Amino acid sequence: MAAPHETQAPAGAAPVPDYDAIIIGAGMSGMYQLHCLRELGMRVRVFEAGSGLGGTWYWNRYPGARFDSESYSYGYSFSKELLQEWDWTEHFAPQPETLRYLNHVADRFDLRRDMQFHSRVAAAHYRESARGWDVVLEDGSRHHARFLITAVGPLSAPTLPRIEGVGTFQGEAHHTSRWPHEPLRFEGKRVAVIGTGATGVQTIQEVAKTAAQLTVFQRRPNWCAPLHNRPITEEEQRRIRADYPEIFRRCQETFSCFLHTPDPRGTFEVTPEEREAFYEELYASPGFGIWVGNFRDMLTDPAANKEISDFVARKIRQRVRDPRVAEMLIPRDHGFGTRRVPLETRYYEVYNQPNVRLVDITETPIERITPKGIRTSDAEYEFDIIVYATGFDAITGSFDRIDIRGLGGQRLKDKWAQGPQTFMGILAEGFPNMFMLMGPHTALGNIPRSIEYNVEWVTDLIRTMRERNLTRADARPEAVAAWTDHVKAVGEGLLSNEVNSWFTGVNTNVEGKQTRIIARYSGSAPAYRAWCDEVALKEYRELALA
Numbered sequence: 400m401a402a403p404h405e406t407q408a409p410a411g412a413a414p415v416p417d418y419d420a421i422i423i424g425a426g427m428s429g430m431y432q433l434h435c436l437r438e439l440g441m442r443v444r445v446f447e448a449g450s451g452l453g454g455t456w457y458w459n460r461y462p463g464a465r466f467d468s469e470s471y472s473y474g475y476s477f478s479k480e481l482l483q484e485w486d487w488t489e490h491f492a493p494q495p496e497t498l499r500y501l502n503h504v505a506d507r508f509d510l511r512r513d514m515q516f517h518s519r520v521a522a523a524h525y526r527e528s529a530r531g532w533d534v535v536l537e538d539g540s541r542h543h544a545r546f547l548i549t550a551v552g553p554l555s556a557p558t559l560p561r562i563e564g565v566g567t568f569q570g571e572a573h574h575t576s577r578w579p580h581e582p583l584r585f586e587g588k589r590v591a592v593i594g595t596g597a598t599g600v601q602t603i604q605e606v607a608k609t610a611a612q613l614t615v616f617q618r619r620p621n622w623c624a625p626l627h628n629r630p631i632t633e634e635e636q637r638r639i640r641a642d643y644p645e646i647f648r649r650c651q652e653t654f655s656c657f658l659h660t661p662d663p664r665g666t667f668e669v670t671p672e673e674r675e676a677f678y679e680e681l682y683a684s685p686g687f688g689i690w691v692g693n694f695r696d697m698l699t700d701p702a703a704n705k706e707i708s709d710f711v712a713r714k715i716r717q718r719v720r721d722p723r724v725a726e727m728l729i730p731r732d733h734g735f736g737t738r739r740v741p742l743e744t745r746y747y748e749v750y751n752q753p754n755v756r757l758v759d760i761t762e763t764p765i766e767r768i769t770p771k772g773i774r775t776s777d778a779e780y781e782f783d784i785i786v787y788a789t790g791f792d793a794i795t796g797s798f799d800r801i802d803i804r805g806l807g808g809q810r811l812k813d814k815w816a817q818g819p820q821t822f823m824g825i826l827a828e829g830f831p832n833m834f835m836l837m838g839p840h841t842a843l844g845n846i847p848r849s850i851e852y853n854v855e856w857v858t859d860l861i862r863t864m865r866e867r868n869l870t871r872a873d874a875r876p877e878a879v880a881a882w883t884d885h886v887k888a889v890g891e892g893l894l895s896n897e898v899n900s901w902f903t904g905v906n907t908n909v910e911g912k913q914t915r916i917i918a919r920y921s922g923s924a925p926a927y928r929a930w931c932d933e934v935a936l937k938e939y940r941e942l943a944l945a
């Protein structure tokens with residue numbers, strides 16, 4: 400464990416440990432940031448609310464949780480040795496394997512000794528006189544550091560529905576991201592799942608295998624596409640190991656760091672037969688190709704988007720036997736790919752099973768959760784287990800839950816009340832020495848690729864500051880304004896920014912989050928990196944360094 404210095408404390412009070420950097424969160428970004436800062440010789444402390452490391456992969460233990468990115472494009476790329484010693488078993492690895500992987504990484508780089516678990520950060524206040532951050536944990540303990548790095552994850556603040564009676568249910572109820580650590584069995588059980596996003600879809604297709612009865616409460620359907628997962632053969636394993644440089648080179652070049660990249664052709668530049676054949680090929684291919692490797696205009700031209708939406712609707716009708724149910728599963732309020740596409744394995748076929756029923760709660764809203772189950776406007780259902788697959792207060796929610804205050808006591812939550820304002824998603828003006836990893840306005844995509852880039856950018860900035868004996872970095876207001884305008888500009892014309900979803904910061908379960916904002920950077924990852932590289936190359940002149 401890094402030995403902290405201690406700051407002066409009032410007589411009688413416990414001394415406050417003083418670190419060079421405090422990192423909030425021991426997920427993929429916090430882990431790598433810890434590793435990089437330790438390489439600089441810094442004393443670092445990671446505070447993690449959970450009992451273990453892994454972030455998303457620690458919390459999301461629900462049945463069926465797995466990658467939608469190819470496993471070998473998802474792991475860390477920074478260590479050749481690590482790449483050569485870890486074998487993924489499936490093209491899209493399940494959550495327990497990813498959690499094992501992250502624990503392996505932590506052991507290999509001896510990360511655990513600087514991590515403190517069961518330690519939720521309640522408050523972080525900047526103190527100008529010390530040019531550093533006072534951090535208070537929920538247990539009341541106080542800590543101090545020059546740098547504060549938020550590695551809190553864009554999808555880590557779960558939300559329960561605002562329905563009367565939540566909490567009165569006498570059976571078992573779990574949000575998917577707060578799943579029990581002991582396996583939950585569904586045999587002989589009557590199970591409800593509320594929510595049909597990427598998480599709900601993975602859960603439903605798994606629970607349907609064993610539950611006596613599964614009732615899915617769907618508000619809005621999503622466009623789903625087949626994952627086509629399978630084990631990685633030994634031969635493939637050898638090839639993957641040899642191909643790692645090429646795999647990561649490709650991820651660096653694609654729009655959102657996946658192995659897939661948009662087809663340069665426009666939807667209507669090919670014949671209808673060629674178009675259909677291309678869609679068929681994508682539908683039969685593994686992973687996100689159908690979403691991010693489709694015709695280049697699919698997400699900007701409504702007519703192009705309608706073509707692929709109609710194609711997927713036909714697939715749903717072919718796969719679901721009851722035409723009434725098939726129609727319920729086809730989205731009407733948004734086109735294919737304009738919200739996050741859940742990838743599935745026999746999801747639609749689940750609705751052909753006698754033990755599964757679908758309830759459209761737009762037609763018959765849930766009125767309340769009762770001690771025995773769920774009451775809708777036209778029926779009373781009894782359950783043994785209720786699963787809330789109701790998503791997250793995304794992107795800014797994990798910041799809102801911490802009392803973060805910058806210069807003059809300004810709260811970050813207030814500053815972002817009308818939507819986040821950042822510099823490259825990494826800095827917020829008036830919050831010196833706070834650096835955000837995967838904060839709002841960063842390129843998300845295949846997240847570990849973005850994480851590695853952001854962590855290295857932050858590490859370079861801190862290295863530069865230390866070399867020059869600088870102790871304070873803040874974003875200049877004009878730089879924030881320019882970046883925020885740029886984020887808005889690159890998001891113009893994107894159909895996904897015209898739809899309510901977590902991409903656009905809308906969450907009906909959170910007070911004040913009913914209107915769309917531009918929450919993420921929706922340009923390409925290479926363009927994002929080019930901007931950030933330029934800032935570093937030009938000696939950080941958009942930052943006020945002192």
Ligand code: NA7
Pocket residue numbers: 554559560561562593594595596597598599617618619620739760788789790791901907908
């Ligand atoms: P999502 O994608 O936000 O999905 C949440 C689902 O829960 C979605 O179907 C919602 O319906 C539904 N929901 C939310 N609140 C309610 C209420 N109050 N009543 C009924 N239904 C509700 O979250 P996920 O966890 O699936 O996925 C988040 C990301 O994690 C995912 O994109 C991956 O990148 C990993 P709605 O569509 O809002 O009508």
